[in-house]
Amino acid sequence: MKNKFKLFIIVIFLSFCFVIFYKGLNTPNNYTPKVNEKKNIPTFKAKDFNSDSHINSDEIFKENIFYIVNIWASWCVPCRTEHPLLMQLSKNQSIKLIGLNYRDNFINAKKFINDLGNPYSRILIDKDGTLGVEFGAYGVPETFLIDKNKDIIKKFVGPINQEIVSEIELIIK
Amino acid sequence: MKILKIFIILFLVTSFSELKSDEINDILKNKILKNIRCLICQGQSVYDSESEFASSIKLIVDRKINEGLKEDLIYEFLREKYGDWVIYEPKINKNTYILWLLPLLLFLLGGAIMRKKLNFTD
Numbered sequence: 001m002k003n004k005f006k007l008f009i010i011v012i013f014l015s016f017c018f019v020i021f022y023k024g025l026n027t028p029n030n031y032t033p034k035v036n037e038k039k040n041i042p043t044f045k046a047k048d049f050n051s052d053s054h055i056n057s058d059e060i061f062k063e064n065i066f067y068i069v070n071i072w073a074s075w076c077v078p079c080r081t082e083h084p085l086l087m088q089l090s091k092n093q094s095i096k097l098i099g100l101n102y103r104d105n106f107i108n109a110k111k112f113i114n115d116l117g118n119p120y121s122r123i124l125i126d127k128d129g130t131l132g133v134e135f136g137a138y139g140v141p142e143t144f145l146i147d148k149n150k151d152i153i154k155k156f157v158g159p160i161n162q163e164i165v166s167e168i169e170l171i172i173k
Numbered sequence: 174m175k176i177l178k179i180f181i182i183l184f185l186v187t188s189f190s191e192l193k194s195d196e197i198n199d200i201l202k203n204k205i206l207k208n209i210r211c212l213i214c215q216g217q218s219v220y221d222s223e224s225e226f227a228s229s230i231k232l233i234v235d236r237k238i239n240e241g242l243k244e245d246l247i248y249e250f251l252r253e254k255y256g257d258w259v260i261y262e263p264k265i266n267k268n269t270y271i272l273w274l275l276p277l278l279l280f281l282l283g284g285a286i287m288r289k290k291l292n293f294t295d
Contacts (some may be wrong), residue, residue, distance in 0.1 A: 038292075103225060130236070131228030136254035138213050138226055 039152045042134040049101055049109070049123030066095045066152060066172045067146040070120070071132055073104040074112035076140040082159035083116045089165060090119035094172050099123040100142045104134055145171065193215055195261050198238050208261050218261070 044057045061067055070086060073077040090097050099120035101109050106125075113123075126132055135144060138157060145154040145168055154171070156164055204219035211227045219234075221228045230251075237247045251259050263269045 037256075128232050129225055129231050131230050133233050133254060 002105065004103050024069050028091070037155075039136070041146055043154060044134050046124040046131055049099070049125055050065060052075075053125070054156070055122075060124075061146065061150055062097060063096065063146050066148065067144065068095060068097045069100060069117040069135065069144040070097060071100045071126075071135075071137050071140050071141045072112075074108040075104065077103075078159035078161050079141045080116065082141055082143075082161075083119070085160055085162065086119040087117050088089050088166065090143045091123075092172065095168075096121045100126050100131060100135075102137075103129050196232055200236055201244065203237075206231060208248075209234075209251060210259050210261055212255060212259060260276060 039138055040063060041057060045054050045059075047053075048055050068086075070087065072083075078102070086097060089095065098122045103126065124131065132139075132142075135142075135152070136155070141159050143156040143160050143164075144152050145156075147153045154168075160168075174175060174259075203220060207218050209219040209220050209230060211217045211230075213220040213226045214222045214224055217227075219230045233250075234247060239249065248260050250265070257266070257269070261279050263272065265273050
């Protein structure tokens, strides 16, 4: 009887270990960021791309509309891929695009905008990447959708595609 | 002469204390950076990584320490931005309580088994 109980305990323990390791094998150990978590926009002060002035976040997001914050850089190849889609989004009247120029050379960034067009109503300079951290960004490109309550409601890590643009257009409708 | 001596002593004391506070900040900074996961690297802490993400986090941590923020508040700030995963030492919550309690339970179980065995041999 005692041996049977011991065997039962061992079997239970081994089954528990098996389930844990089996589940561990099937779940990827790469970090996947939470993209649907609702967060308030951070309060910050940043340098404007087109003037030498500094501007507060309250002034940037003062209108009662949706905003998109897009982190980009001239050295970032996927940013070139998503740029036509940002141009497409900028034509929508119910949304404003804010660009965050991430760890970039000003002349190269200016050339990038001149060559490909400017979808942004305002561009902010994030010279050392710390403004990106305030938004909870990992790198470039990254896009945040901000609703009328000034909450970040969606985060898109990597370049946006037509599917994402349709999703954004559906949300802001 | 006496005044000069006092000045030299005062100078040494103040410069030594400044150096000490810088050193303390550096130790704290390194401790925090070693406990933050570089989210875009494979198995590296922010302290070990030279990535852009890591260098931005290093700057933020440095800034927060200089602002006088305590270690816990810096972790809280990063947790708010990136979630629990960014810190190597997870906080106890509904997702991590098994992780924290399991070693303790195993330890108690082991102790109980040993006690039973010892009683049996006596």
